[in-house]
Amino acid sequence: MSKPALLEFAEVSKLFGGLAVITQLSFKVDAGERLALIGPNGAGKSTVFNLISGVYPLSAGRILIEGKDITQMASRRRIYHGVSRSFQNIRLMEHQTAIENIMLGQHPTASSLSDLLTPYRLQRRSPWVEEAKEALARAKLAQYAERPVNTLPYGVRKRIDLLRAVMARPKLLLLDEPAAGLNPVETEELHEQLMAIHDSGITLLVVEHDMHFVDRLCTRVVVINFGEKIAEGTMDEVRRDAKVREAYLGAEVATEASDAS
Amino acid sequence: MSGYAEAILLMLAINVVVAQAGYLPLAAGQLNLGVAGFMAIGAYVSAFVTNTYDLPIVLGIVSGAFAAWLVAVLLAVPLLRASGIYLALATFALGQVIQAVFLNLEVVGAAAGYAVKKHASFSLIMTTTATVLALVFLLSRTRFALYLTAVKNDPVVSDLFGINVRMIKVQAFSLGALIAGVGGALYAHQYSYLEPQNFNILLSVYIVLYVLLGGTQTVLGPILGAFFFTLLPELLRGSEQWRYVVFALFIIALMALRPQGLITTELLRRLTLRRESKG
Amino acid sequence: MLLLQQIINGLMMGGIYVLVAVSFTLTIGVLNFLNFSIPGIFMLSAIMAWRALENGWHWGLAIPFGLLVAICASFVVERFTYRFMKNVDHEIPLVSSIGFLILFENLVLVAWGSDQQKFPSLIPDLNIRAGGLIIGIGQMLSLALALLLVIGISLLLKRTQLGRGIRALAENAETATLLGIEVHRIVPVLFVVTGLLTGISGILFAMNYQQVSAAMGDVVGLKGIAAMVIGGMGNIWGAIIGGLLIGLTEVLSIYFFGADKVDFYVYGLFLVLIILRPQGILGSSAATGVKL
Numbered sequence: 091m092s093k094p095a096l097l098e099f100a101e102v103s104k105l106f107g108g109l110a111v112i113t114q115l116s117f118k119v120d121a122g123e124r125l126a127l128i129g130p131n132g133a134g135k136s137t138v139f140n141l142i143s144g145v146y147p148l149s150a151g152r153i154l155i156e157g158k159d160i161t162q163m164a165s166r167r168r169i170y171h172g173v174s175r176s177f178q179n180i181r182l183m184e185h186q187t188a189i190e191n192i193m194l195g196q197h198p199t200a201s202s203l204s205d206l207l208t209p210y211r212l213q214r215r216s217p218w219v220e221e222a223k224e225a226l227a228r229a230k231l232a233q234y235a236e237r238p239v240n241t242l243p244y245g246v247r248k249r250i251d252l253l254r255a256v257m258a259r260p261k262l263l264l265l266d267e268p269a270a271g272l273n274p275v276e277t278e279e280l281h282e283q284l285m286a287i288h289d290s291g292i293t294l295l296v297v298e299h300d301m302h303f304v305d306r307l308c309t310r311v312v313v314i315n316f317g318e319k320i321a322e323g324t325m326d327e328v329r330r331d332a333k334v335r336e337a338y339l340g341a342e343v344a345t346e347a348s349d350a351s
Numbered sequence: 352m353s354g355y356a357e358a359i360l361l362m363l364a365i366n367v368v369v370a371q372a373g374y375l376p377l378a379a380g381q382l383n384l385g386v387a388g389f390m391a392i393g394a395y396v397s398a399f400v401t402n403t404y405d406l407p408i409v410l411g412i413v414s415g416a417f418a419a420w421l422v423a424v425l426l427a428v429p430l431l432r433a434s435g436i437y438l439a440l441a442t443f444a445l446g447q448v449i450q451a452v453f454l455n456l457e458v459v460g461a462a463a464g465y466a467v468k469k470h471a472s473f474s475l476i477m478t479t480t481a482t483v484l485a486l487v488f489l490l491s492r493t494r495f496a497l498y499l500t501a502v503k504n505d506p507v508v509s510d511l512f513g514i515n516v517r518m519i520k521v522q523a524f525s526l527g528a529l530i531a532g533v534g535g536a537l538y539a540h541q542y543s544y545l546e547p548q549n550f551n552i553l554l555s556v557y558i559v560l561y562v563l564l565g566g567t568q569t570v571l572g573p574i575l576g577a578f579f580f581t582l583l584p585e586l587l588r589g590s591e592q593w594r595y596v597v598f599a600l601f602i603i604a605l606m607a608l609r610p611q612g613l614i615t616t617e618l619l620r621r622l623t624l625r626r627e628s629k630g
Numbered sequence: 631m632l633l634l635q636q637i638i639n640g641l642m643m644g645g646i647y648v649l650v651a652v653s654f655t656l657t658i659g660v661l662n663f664l665n666f667s668i669p670g671i672f673m674l675s676a677i678m679a680w681r682a683l684e685n686g687w688h689w690g691l692a693i694p695f696g697l698l699v700a701i702c703a704s705f706v707v708e709r710f711t712y713r714f715m716k717n718v719d720h721e722i723p724l725v726s727s728i729g730f731l732i733l734f735e736n737l738v739l740v741a742w743g744s745d746q747q748k749f750p751s752l753i754p755d756l757n758i759r760a761g762g763l764i765i766g767i768g769q770m771l772s773l774a775l776a777l778l779l780v781i782g783i784s785l786l787l788k789r790t791q792l793g794r795g796i797r798a799l800a801e802n803a804e805t806a807t808l809l810g811i812e813v814h815r816i817v818p819v820l821f822v823v824t825g826l827l828t829g830i831s832g833i834l835f836a837m838n839y840q841q842v843s844a845a846m847g848d849v850v851g852l853k854g855i856a857a858m859v860i861g862g863m864g865n866i867w868g869a870i871i872g873g874l875l876i877g878l879t880e881v882l883s884i885y886f887f888g889a890d891k892v893d894f895y896v897y898g899l900f901l902v903l904i905i906l907r908p909q910g911i912l913g914s915s916a917a918t919g920v921k922l
C-alpha cells in the first residue's frame with residue numbers, strides 16, 4: 091500500500107446559514123509538494139484553510155492528515171499534527187516586537203509547564219529568542235527584530251506572520267495570499283524564502299492571486315470556483331482548460347496565456 | 352520613620368499588591384469588577400483562621416489567598432464563558448454577591464463587622480508585598496506572560512498555535528484572585544477591623560483604575576498607578592471631595608489622551624535605548 | 631394581603647429601574663458601551679431640580695432645568711468617551727464613564743454636602759385605597775409615565791428616520807456608514823435621549839421618595855444595570871420586564887428573607903442569568919446581536 095497523502099480533503103462541504111460556500115470538494119496534497127489553490131475572489135479558498143485549521147466545523151465530508159481523520163479534532167490540537175498557517179489579513183500582536191510575535195509560533199515545540207514558566211527574558215541568551223532572531227536574519231529582517239510590529243511596513247509584517255507559522259515546524263504550511271501587497275523586490279525575496287522553507291522539508295499549500303508567482307513557485311494547481319473544483323494539474327494544463335479560462339482567469343489572463351504558448 | 356510616613360507606606364504596599372490583582376486578568380483582556388470580592392474572601396478567611404485557631408499571620412495570608420484562588424477557579428469556568436462587557440458585568444455581580452454573603456455571615460460578625468486580633472508588623476507587610484512583586488515580575492518574563500497578551504489580542508490565532516486559551520484565561524483570572532486574597536489579608540491585619548462595606552464595587556473600580564492609569568502592558572504600569580493613586584490624594588490639598596474631583600478629571604483626560612496608560616512597553620524601550628546609547 | 635401590597639410596591643419601584651435600564655440598554659445595544667455615568671446623571675437632574683426649587687423657582691421651570699442639566703451632562707460624556715473609543719480596548723470608555731460618575735458625585739458633594747435633602751412633594755399625596763391596599767397616585771403616575779416613555783422610544787426607533795439610523799448603527803457601524811447614515815450625528819442624539827430618560831427617572835425618584843442626595847444614583851444605577859442584563863442587553867422590552875422583575879425580587883426578598891439578604895438574591899439572580907443566559911430573558915440568541 092502506498093503512503094497516504096499528507097493532506098486529504100474528501101468530499102467536503104461547508105454551508106454558512108443556508109449558503110453553500112464549499113460543495114463536495116476533494117483534493118490531495120502529497121508530502122514534498124508545492125501546491126497552489128487558486129480561484130476568483132469569494133471562491134472559498136480562505137474557507138478551505140479555515141476548515142483545515144479547524145476554525146469552522148465541516149458540514150459534510152472528512153479531512154485527513156497522513157491518513158488520520160482530523161475532522162472532529164479540536165482546532166488547537168491540529169498544529170501538533172503538523173498543520174500551521176498564515177493569515178490573509180495579518181493577525182499579529184500589534185504592540186509586541188517581531189521576536190515576541192514569532193515566539194508565539196514556537197509554542198507547539200515549547201509547550202511543557204517548565205517552558206511556560208521559564209523566565210526566559212532574564213536569561214542572557216534564551217534559545218527561543220536566539221531561534222527567533224536567526225529566523226528573522228535568514229529572512230533578511232534582522233533589523234526589525236526588536237521593533238513593535240505596528241511600526242513596521244506592510245510587507246515586513248506579512249513576512250513576520252509567515253515566519254511565525256514556520257516556527258511551529260509544520261509538515262504542511264498553509265499560506266493565504268502571501269504575496270498580496272508586496273512590492274516586486276519583496277515578492278522575489280518571498281519566493282526565495284518559500285523555496286528555502288520547502289527545501290527544509292515543509293510541504294506548501296498556497297492561495298495566491300499573482301499568477302507569475304504561482305507559476306514559478308508551485309508544481310501543481312487546484313482551481314476552485316463557487317466552492318467546487320473546476321480543474322487540477324500543472325499550471326500549463328490549467329491555463330489551457332476552457333472552464334478555467336471562462337470561469338476564473340477571465341479574458342485578460344486568457345489572452346495572456348495564449349500569447350505565451 | 353514618622354507614623355504618618357509609615358501609614359502611607361503601608362497603604363501604598365497594599366495598593367501595589369491589589370493593583371497586580373487587577374493587572375493579571377486585564378493583561379489577558381478580562382476586566383474584573385469583582386476584585387474587591389476576592390479581597391474580602393482573603394481578608395475574612397485570614398482574619399477568621401488567625402482569630403479562631405491562633406495561626407501565625409503568614410499562614411492566615413496563605414489560607415486567605417488560597418480561599419480566594421479556590422473560589423475563582425471554581426467560578427472561572429462558568430464565568431469565563433462571558434467575555435468583554437459581559438464578563439465585566441458578571442464579575443461585578445459576583446463582587447456584589449460575595450459582599451452580600453459576608454453581610455449575612457454571622458461567624459464573621461455579619462453587618463456589624465469583625466475585629467481582627469492579630470496585627471501585622473510593618474516588616475511582614477513589606478516582605479509580603481516584595482514577594483508578590485518579585486513573583487509577578489518573574490512571571491512577566493515568561494512565555495505565560497506572552498500568552499496572556501496573545502489571548503487578549505486574538506484568541507483565535509492563539510488557539511490555532513496550540514495555546515490552551517481557556518486554561519490561560521482561567522489562570523489569569525484565578526492568579527488575579529489569589530493576589531487579591533493576599534491584598535485582602537494584608538488589609539485585615541493592618542486595619543484590624545473588617546466590614547463588608549469596605550469591599551464594595553467602588554474598591555474594585557479603583558483597583559481597575561490604578562491598573563489602567565499605569566498601563567496594562569508592563570508590570571511597572573500598575574505599580575506606578577498604585578503609587579499615583581495613593582500619593583495624589585495626600586499631595587492635593589483641600590477636602591477629600593475636591594481630591595476626587597481632580598482625580599476624576601485626571602482619569603477622563605488620561606483615557607481620552609493616552610488610553611494605553613502612562614507606562615507602555617514602547618516607552619520603556621525608548622528609555623532603555625537612550626540609556627544604552629549614552630552608556 | 632401584605633404580600634400583595636409588597637408586589638404593588640415592587641412594581642412601582644420597578645418603574646424607576648425600567649427607565650434607568652432603558653438608558654443603559656440603548657447605549658449598550660447601539661454602541662456596545664456600558665455607560666457608568668448614568669447613575670451620576672440620574673442624581674444630577676434630581677439635585678439640580680431640587681436646587682432650583684430651593685431658589686424659589688416654579689416646579690414647571692425647575693423640572694425642565696434639571697432635565698436640561700442631565701442632557702448637557704450626557705452630551706459632555708459623549709464628547710469624552712464615545713468619541714475616543716474607536717480603536718481602543720473596550721474597557722477604556724467604560725473607565726472614562728466611571729470617571730464622570732466620580733466627577734458628578736463629588737462636584738455635588740463639594741457644593742451641597744452628602745446629607746439627604748428633602749425634595750418637596752409636587753404631586754398631592756393622594757392614595758387609592760381598594761380592599762385594604764394602598765396605591766399612591768404619584769407612584770402610579772410615574773409607573774405609567776415610565777411605560778409610556780418606553781413605548782414612545784420604541785415607536786421612535788421603529789417609525790422615524792432617526793430610529794432607523796439608530797437601528798442600522800446598532801446592527802453594524804461600518805455598514806451604517808456605507809449606507810450613508812451619519813453616525814457622528816446620530817451618536818450625540820442617542821446620548822441626548824438617554825440623558826433625558828435618565829433625568830426623568832431621577833426626578834420621578836425624587837418626587838416619589840421626597841429626598842435627594844449625592845449618592846442617590848448609585849443603588850438605583852446598579853439595579854438598573856441588573857435589570858438591563860436580566861431583560862437582555864440591548865432589548866428595550868426586556869428592560870421593562872427586567873426592571874419590574876428587579877423591583878419585585880427586591881421587595882419580595884425583603885419580605886421573605888430580610889433587608890440584609892436583598893443584594894444576595896438580586897445580584898445572585900443577575901449572576902446566574904448572565905452566565906446561563908447572557909442574552910437575557912428576551913434577548914436574541916446571539917449574545918452580542920441586536921435586539922432593538
Ligand SMILES: Nc1ncnc2c1ncn2[C@@H]1O[C@H](COP(=O)(O)OP(=O)(O)O)[C@@H](O)[C@H]1O
Nearest residue numbers: 106107111129130131132133134135136137138
Ligand atoms: N464566517 C462566514 N460566514 C458567512 N459567510 C462566509 C464566512 N466566511 C466566508 N463566507 C463566504 O464564503 C465565501 C467564500 O469566502 P472566502 O473563503 O473568504 O473566499 P476567498 O478566500 O476565495 O476569496 C464568500 O462568499 C464569503 O462571503
Ligand SMILES: [Mg+2]
Nearest residue numbers: 135136137178
Ligand atoms: Mg481569501
